[in-house]
Amino acid sequence: MQPITNSLLAFILLAVGIIAVTLILIFLGRRRSPKNQEFFLWAHRIAGYIFAVLYLFICAFMLKKLTSSYTTLTPVNAIHAYIGITIFPLIIAKISIVRLFKQYYQRLSIYGIIIIILTYMTVTLSAGYFTLTTVGSQYTLLYDKGTPVKVNINMGHKVIQQRCSTCHSLERVYASVKTENDWRNYITRIRTKEPAILNDQEALQVLGYLVKNLGIDDTKMDVQIGMKIILGKCHRCHTIERIFTSKKTSADWIKTIELMRSFDPNLLNDSEVRQVNYYLDKVLAGKGTEKRNPLN
The missing domain is CATH 1.10.760.10 (Cytochrome c-like domain)
Incomplete structure (x- = not known):
């Protein structure tokens, strides 16, 4: 999915969660209005089911995205992922109380509020940030x-x-x-x-x-840029898998890049070489040396 689609789903998830929490708070606060009790209760349940299904769908997609990535998470993305995962056991606990431990029913609103707070934090770290940067980056x-x-x-x-x-x-x-x-x-x-x-x-x-x-800023090295260059150019001569399964040190990778440039001088310019070498050193060279270490 495109980032804009992910952001839209995240905002929908947050909106549904807010609706679900609001409905249950109204339900618990209006016990003297029997006519409205059933409406608020069922509306809350429907919103809750939609929230759970949408949450699981987003989690499944993000998990697939994480497992297919070759780069480590940034601190912000790591926090986003951990908060998002934390919501899952809270949903399970909430469902368990409704189905099995009805004596704790009065505490459901607390679980709902915690879930919506965590959802808000997760969405603002991802979709919120993406939206703000997209608007500002026009x-x-x-x-x-x-x-x-x-x-x-x-x-x-x-x-x-x-x-x-x-x-x-x-x-x-x-x-x-x-x-x-x-x-x-x-x-x-x-x-x-x-x-x-x-x-x-x-x-x-x-x-x-x-x-x-x-664009490349020669004063800043970025593993994302290095990976983008590799994915965009290296597949012309061989498979990408050949790169990510190779076990080489930083010095080995530098020699490999120079060898590739000797075959095709127009393949990479000097700026691209620096970014690619930075990526290989920070990401793949570490993996190669770890695999070679007999103590691991």
């Missing part, structure tokens, strides 16, 4: 002839899809990561060959999208 700031310009990167994405596919596949674009200067030079070369393909505004919008989504 624009980026670039410099055009020394003047700061606010650029709409969504428009840049549309221009890429409409114009770049006329000369080559879009995969060629999305498989590359470059520094801002490299992307500027790349766009300049394209406009030199085809002056009519992009006007000045479109060129800035395209540059904004490329720098924001496929």
Whole structure:
């Protein structure tokens, strides 16, 4: 699923949970209104069932995503995952009280409140953060002839899809990561060959999208960027599995990268090499040395 779909499901989960808790609180607080008791009780149960099913669906998808990832979780993602998992035993405890231990029925509202608080924390760490960053990341700031310009990167994405596919596949674009200067030079070369393909505004919008989504900051090393480069380029000559199952030290990986570049000098630029080597050193080199250690 796309991140926007995940976020939408998370917000729906939170909304259903809030409705379920609100209904049970109204039910417990209005015992003098017998006409409304059944309505609030059944509405709460229906909302609870929807919450449980949606929660399990999201958990199953996220578990599959976690097990297929080759990178370690960031601190925020780790906290998000642990809080999300904590909700499961609370749901089981709540269902057990309803079905088996009715003497504790009055405490159900406490479990519901705890569950909704944890759900709120989980959703805000993931969907909330994604939504805020998505809204804020629609624009980026670039410099055009020394003047700061606010650029709409969504428009840049549309221009890429409409114009770049006329000369080559879009995969060629999305498989590359470059520094801002490299992307500027790349766009300049394209406009030199085809002056009519992009006007000045479109060129800035395209540059904004490329720098924001496929840009490299040489002053910062990022394992996610390194992995993205590997997944985007290394499959051209061999399977990706060959990389992730190899047992090599950091020095071995450096030699491997240089060997690959000797076969195809255009495969990786210097910035990409640094990011790939950083990823291999931090992620795969550690795995290789651990497997080689006879004490483990």
